[in-house]
Every structure is written in structure tokens, then in C-alpha cells.
Amino acid sequence: MNFEFKIQEIFLYTKTRLNKTIELAKITIKINGIESKTQTTCLYEIVTQFVTEPNPNFKGLAVAVNNEVIPKSQWATFTVNDMDSxxxxxxxxxx
Amino acid sequence: MDSRNLTLDNQTFNSRLILGTGGLPSLEILSDIIKVSQAEIATVALRRINPNQKLSIFNILTEHSIKILPNTAGCYTAAEAVKLAELAKESLETDWIKLEVIGDEKTLLPDPIELIKASEILINKDFKVFAYTNNDLIIARRLVSLGVTAVMPLASPIGSGMGLENLNGLIRIIEEIQNVPVIVDAGIGTASDAALAMEIGADAVLAASAITRAVDSVKMAHAIASGIEAGHLARQAGRIPKQLYAVPSSDPSNMPSLK
Structure with missing residues (x-):
């Protein structure tokens, strides 16, 4: 009984910690001057979510983060931080 | 200048009109303007994307195989212009840049100090710089010595439609700068302005507002393209010198006695 209770307690504790981590992953960034919250820190995903019109290979687009141009080839591996522009x-x- | 084709950055073009796309009443008429003017080069600005916009100027220009000349319109410092040029290169996959560094909002005249600074930085980064400049021979010379791809002196302030305000200043630039193309940019109001720019020996003319803000943009595109062609032909043909007094065109000898 006691052991089972302990397990349950550990499970609940872990779940709470995990939720907190997910909460922390939500960052606030500026996209084209507008503040928005995002759960992903991956630049590629951020661009994909923003540009809704289908555009294969993102032709004709360029992205800068904090005034630095990030080439398309680096979007997938580029991590955006809280308060980035x-x-x-x-x-x-x-x- | 004597050849029929325009050569820019080792590429040849049949048309000597560079189409500015600013001020278009709608993107829908751009195709008609391109078709009627037979323009092969067009400028674009770079702005934040509108995620909901269906029609893209990039797609229209690409469909018509138009060579895109991105500009740095809206930049007031060399640092801003360099950054925007880098974004242009990344987005449009071209090393061409029409370098505009503006001095003030009212006149939109180029800031020559920032222009020279930005030209130097961009040329060092292997950009092909088309420098939008004041009608000033000394600045034009400096730009050429830095290695710009084309010098683009203004005829008069952007969008003013005032035509060739300082004709002699332009002639001095064109006469001296022989090995780099001189493209008359800004202030063209109508076809005769474009023709005159070509007659004084410009290699090409950039027209934006004159076409896009005309009552009938498509018709004006046709008129300006024709003006450019006529002016270029006239330059090659060699005009007669201007003289203060008449030179009879009919032979005065063997005139019958009619008294």
C-alpha cells in the first residue's frame, strides 16, 4: 500500500515538473514587429507557421533574426530565443 | 552606347527601359505593362511579408522571365541599406542591388555620403551596385572609381514627374562616364522626358511613377518604351547642330524669276 502510494506521488511530481518545463518552452518573440508566443524555438517551424500561403522552397523569402540574415539552409537548425526579433x-x- | 543592346554586368538586354514597380494601381496590370513595354528588368522593394497575400510580384516577374533589380528604398543610412541588400540577395538570389540611401523624406534625394559608404561595403561583399545618385559629376566619378556596375543619376526627385531638371549636369555625367552604364533614374514624367534622356546619350532609363501613376498605365508604358527607343535611335543617328539662324533646306540657287 505504502509503496504504491509512493509511486503515485512520484508520478504526480514528475508530471507537474514536466508541465512546468513545457510552460517554460513557450517563448515570446517578435515576428515582423508583432509580439507573439510560440511553443517552438525552431526557426523553420516559426516561418512555416507564419507564411500560410503555399510556397515551395520559400522562394522569394528571406529571414533575419535580431538583424542578422539567417540563410534558408540554417532555418531548421537555428534556435530562436525568448525576446528575439x-x-x-x-x-x-x-x- | 552605339550598340543596339544594353549590356549590364556582362548580360545583354534588348530593352533599355527599366521598369519601376512602385505605385502600381494593382498587380493585375503588371503583366500587361511588361508585355506592351517589352521591359526585361524591373525593380522591387523589400518589405515584411503579408502572409495572406495571394498574388506575389516575385511570381509575376519570374513568370515573365524579368530580371529583378531589388532596391534599398526606405533606407536612410549605409548600415540599413547594407542589411536590406543582404536580405535581397538571400530572398531573390541575385547579387544586383539598386542602392538607394535617402537623405530626407520631403525630397527623397540621395545622401551622397551614406551612398558612398554603402557602395564601398557592398562592392567588397561582391554585390553588383546600381547606385541611385544625385545629378553630380564628382559623386558619379567617385562611384565609378569604387567599381559600381551602373551609375543612376536622377532627372528630378522621385515621383515628381519634373523631367530632366538639370539637363547640362546629366550631359556632363554621360559625356565623362563612358565605361560604366549611365541610367537616368527618377523624375521622368512622360515619353518625351525618356526620349530626351536617351538623346543625350543615357544607356537606359528607369521609369516607375510616370507609368504606374499615369491615367492609363499600360498605354504610358508603351509610350515611354517607344520614347526610349526613338531617343536611342536619334542619338545613334546623330542630330543636326542647333543654330541661332535658319539654314535653308531648299536649294536657293536656280530660283526662277517670279517678279
Whole structure:
């Protein structure tokens, strides 16, 4: 009985800790000047979630994080930190 | 200048019109403007993506095999312009950059000090710099010595439609700068302005607002493209010198007595 209770206690404790870790993973970043919360820190996923129009290979797009250009080839491995500023840009009409 | 084709960065183009896409009433008419003007190069700006925008200027230009010349419009310092140029290179996969570093909001005139600084940095980073500059021979010379791909002196302030405000200044730049293309940029108002720029020997003309803000953009694109071609032909043909007094075109000898 006592042993079983202990196990349950450990399980509950672990679950609470895990939830807290997940909570911590939510970071706040700026995407094109607008603050937003994100659960992923992967730049590739952040861009994919933002650009809803289908665009194979993200042609015509570029991304800068904190004013540094991040090449497309590095998006998948690039980790975004809390309070980072992400700019996603493309061609627009202009003289 | 004597050849029919325009050569920029070792690439040849049939058209000497560079189409500025700023101020288009809608993206839908861009295809018609391209078709009627037969332009092969167009400029674009770089801005934050609108995630819901269906029609993309990048796709339209790519479908028409238009060579894209991204610009750094909106930049007021060399540092901003260099950063935007790097984003342009990454997004549009081109090392061409129309370098605009603006001095103030009211005139949109280039800031020559920042322009020179940015040109130097970008050329060191292997960009092909098309430098939007004031109508100033000394700055143009400095840009050429830095190694720009083209010098783009303005005719008059961007979007003003005032035409060639300082014609002699432009002539001095064109006369002196022979081994780098000179593209007259900004302030073109109508077809005759474009024709005149070509007649004084410009290698090409950039027109944006003159076309995009005309009552009928497609018709004006046709007119300006024709003006450029006519002006280029006239330059090659060699105009007669201007003289203060008349030179009879009909032979005055053997005139019959009619008194």
C-alpha cells in the first residue's frame, strides 16, 4: 500500500515538473514587429507557421533574426530565443 | 552606347527601359505593362511579408522571365541599406542591388555620403551596385572609381514627374562616364522626358511613377518604351547642330524669276 502510494506521488511530481518545463518552452518573440508566443524555438517551424500561403522552397523569402540574415539552409537548425526579433521579408512593389 | 543592346554586368538586354514597380494601381496590370513595354528588368522593394497575400510580384516577374533589380528604398543610412541588400540577395538570389540611401523624406534625394559608404561595403561583399545618385559629376566619378556596375543619376526627385531638371549636369555625367552604364533614374514624367534622356546619350532609363501613376498605365508604358527607343535611335543617328539662324533646306540657287 505504502509503496504504491509512493509511486503515485512520484508520478504526480514528475508530471507537474514536466508541465512546468513545457510552460517554460513557450517563448515570446517578435515576428515582423508583432509580439507573439510560440511553443517552438525552431526557426523553420516559426516561418512555416507564419507564411500560410503555399510556397515551395520559400522562394522569394528571406529571414533575419535580431538583424542578422539567417540563410534558408540554417532555418531548421537555428534556435530562436525568448525576446528575439524575427523579420520575414519578400519582394514588394517599389521604384 | 552605339550598340543596339544594353549590356549590364556582362548580360545583354534588348530593352533599355527599366521598369519601376512602385505605385502600381494593382498587380493585375503588371503583366500587361511588361508585355506592351517589352521591359526585361524591373525593380522591387523589400518589405515584411503579408502572409495572406495571394498574388506575389516575385511570381509575376519570374513568370515573365524579368530580371529583378531589388532596391534599398526606405533606407536612410549605409548600415540599413547594407542589411536590406543582404536580405535581397538571400530572398531573390541575385547579387544586383539598386542602392538607394535617402537623405530626407520631403525630397527623397540621395545622401551622397551614406551612398558612398554603402557602395564601398557592398562592392567588397561582391554585390553588383546600381547606385541611385544625385545629378553630380564628382559623386558619379567617385562611384565609378569604387567599381559600381551602373551609375543612376536622377532627372528630378522621385515621383515628381519634373523631367530632366538639370539637363547640362546629366550631359556632363554621360559625356565623362563612358565605361560604366549611365541610367537616368527618377523624375521622368512622360515619353518625351525618356526620349530626351536617351538623346543625350543615357544607356537606359528607369521609369516607375510616370507609368504606374499615369491615367492609363499600360498605354504610358508603351509610350515611354517607344520614347526610349526613338531617343536611342536619334542619338545613334546623330542630330543636326542647333543654330541661332535658319539654314535653308531648299536649294536657293536656280530660283526662277517670279517678279
Amino acid at each position: 524575427v523579420e520575414i521579408i519578400t519582394a514588394a512593389q517599389g521604384g
